[in-house]
Structure formats: structure tokens, C-alpha cells
Amino acid sequence: MNRRPTLLTALALTATAALTLSACGSSDEGSSAEDKDSDKIAGADTGGGKSAPPSASPAPAAEGRPKIDFPSDAKNIFEYEETGDPVKDAVLADSALSVNSVDEAIFVGSADTEALGFYNTEKALSGSITYVLGYVKKDDTWVGETRYFDYKVSLSGENGAYVTYCSDESDSFIKNKKTGKVEDTPTTADSYVLYNTKLEKRADGVWQTTDVASNRGSKECQP
Template sequence: MTRRRPARLAALTLTAAAALTLSACGGDDSNSDGKDKIAGADTGDKASASPTPNESTAEGAPEITFPSDAKNVFEGEKTGDAQKDAVLAANTLSVNAVDEAIFKGSTDTKALGFYNADKALSSSITYVQGYIDSNDTWIGVTRYFDRKVTLKGDGKAYVTYCSDESKSYIKNKKSGKVDKSAASADSYVLYNTALTKNAAGVWQTTDIASKRGDEACQP
């Protein structure tokens, strides 16, 4: 099977609905041209692998490290708008922080609580703990695409995006066994996130919801 268990943090539906509504009604919707794109998604030709040490310029920002056999790739890193680009960078760091916690087998990593807060942090801890309890990790490449930022002012923003997990797989740490079952519609996940800039100027993901197999993310 592909690496993710049930759609990540799917219980947080209220903020997800708000974010999805905003992305559907925002002023940038004309950029969407097919069912495999979220309406208004800022896309780009360049993709960046994860992680890049000290990607955040915030004081005290922790370094995020991945093992050599796992990688996240994020498309559409640059929109031309400095504020949106900062939010997208924070989205990248939030995702990478969760995966780093999985790789380290710990819910107490510095990055996890630095880039995630409130409901998103508590749900991320639960999610990571599921890997720990099963003695699992993941390997391969996960691609994140069709990312769209909606700025709300007062240090708040929403990001919607898709993930492609068709080339990343669950690996049991004890046995070393890798499950490489064929990819399916459930290999693609739609995410809706809320971010808030804290007092230190760090954009933190504060709420998140997801829907596995969503039509908007299918190839």
C-alpha cells in the first residue's frame, strides 16, 4: 500500500470547509484548467526536494533532516508574491516536520512544534504516534502539487494542496519489509490547512484536514 494510513488528520473538517470555499471563490480561480487541479492553484515548473537545512529564517528555526531513502518534492514554490511564497515555505516546513518526526520515531522533535500548533499539532502527534506504535516508517518519494494560498490578513492564511503518494511506501523498521502494493485513487490526497503567524513571526499550521482519493487530485 502507499505510505499514508487513513487520510491524514481528516477529523478537522470545519476549517477545511472554509479553506476550500475560499480557494473556490478567490480571485485567482482562472488558473485552473482541469479536474486534476484545485481551483486557483498556484503552480510552477520547478520542484524542490526536501529538506533544505534551515529553510526558515526565523530565529531559532530547527534544522529538518530526512534519511537518504525518503524525499518530499514540492511543486509551485514561487508565486511572485512575497507573502504567498512565505506561506508556501511554511507549508513545506510543516509537512517536512511531521515526516521528520516519523523518521526519528518521536513526537517531541523541535521542528514538529515549531511549525505546527493548536489542533494541527495535536493531530500531527496522534498521526506520528500511529507510525511509532506500529514500528513503521516510509521510504520513496511523495510529491506535493497544486498548492494554492489564500491570504486573510491579520497574520492568517489558508493553503490547499494535493499529495501524490504513489511512489512512497510503508516500511516496517523491525522486519525491513516494504509494502509496494499497486497505486490507486487513494494514493492521492487533498489537504486543506489554516496557518497563523505567531508572535515570533513564524507561520505555523494550526488546523488541517484531508480527503483521500479526492477527484481534484487524481492524475
């Protein structure tokens, strides 16, 4: 399905960010080519470099962080491999929580949720608010499962990072809250999306998503 027909496509990464993202699989601050491998693990920095089952949403809230709740009929699956670098693993975990925060706002039917502004800021926040309000206006939500995979992360100094990843929306569907009707859309190339994201670390250590660009139908993400 095209669950995110306009999500963040209006957001523009800077030229520098886009260039960095295109090369984010290259060696960076001691990272190695193994960081690009895409065996699947949970989206938390558990350390040790061992793989674990993919993480479903929502993840337990860490101390001082807002809890994110999903309905029982919707799930995000984040598939990526621990890098062994605690900074990169923290970036990946907060990147996933940024995605979850947007979806939680859709489920709640309000862009005024704590998590949305906690994990997103600047262009990413304004674009996400617009996107969420589009769902609210139509009285829509979504059901099913969305898979996020093929993660690549690159650090930029002490407080900057770039993450690219793909999404597979073939098993998630728009649902109208009022009628209960679910749009049973077929799987096409547009069910797969490539995301390029920029994150910055706050003083409290949270990695907020600041900017996003997406490419629906990207061949890089199609099976």
C-alpha cells in the same frame, strides 16, 4: 500506497475555513488568477517570480529555525509556483516545512521533535502527534518519494492564511523498521490526497499550521 491512511483526517477545519479554502483560488488582497498556475518551483520565497526546480526535503534551516533531517531513502517534493507576493510565498514555504516536520518525527520515531511543535500548533499539532505515534507503535517508517502539487493559497487578514494542495503517494511505501520489509502497494485512487490547511502567523513571522482536513482519493488530485 496509502502512506497516510489516518493522517489529519480526524482534524476538522471550521466551516468558515472550509468555505474560504473552497474559494481560495479567487482574487484575494491583490492576488490574480495567475497565482493558481501550477508550474513547479522550489518552496522558498526567492522573489522575482521566476520558476526554479522543485524543492526536495529537507530544506536548509533558516536562522532561528530547527533543522529538519530526512534519511537518504525518503524524499518529499513540493511543486508550486512563486506568486510574487512575499507573504504568500512565506506561507507556502512554511506549509511545506509543516509537512516535513511530521515526516521527520516518523523517521526519528518520536513526536517530541523540535520542528513538529515549531511548524504545527492547536489541532494540527495534536493530530500530527497522534499520527506519528501510530507509526511509532507499529515500528513503521516510510521510504520513496511523495510529491505535493497543485497549490493554492489565500490570505485572511494580516496573520491568517489557507492553503490547499494535492499529494501523490504512488512512489512512497511503508517500511517496517524491525523487519526491513517494504509494503509494495499498487497505485490506486487512494494514492492521491487533497489537503485543506489553515495557518496563522506567529509574532516571530513563522506561519504555523493550525488545522487540516484531507480527502483521500479526491478526483481533483488524480491524474
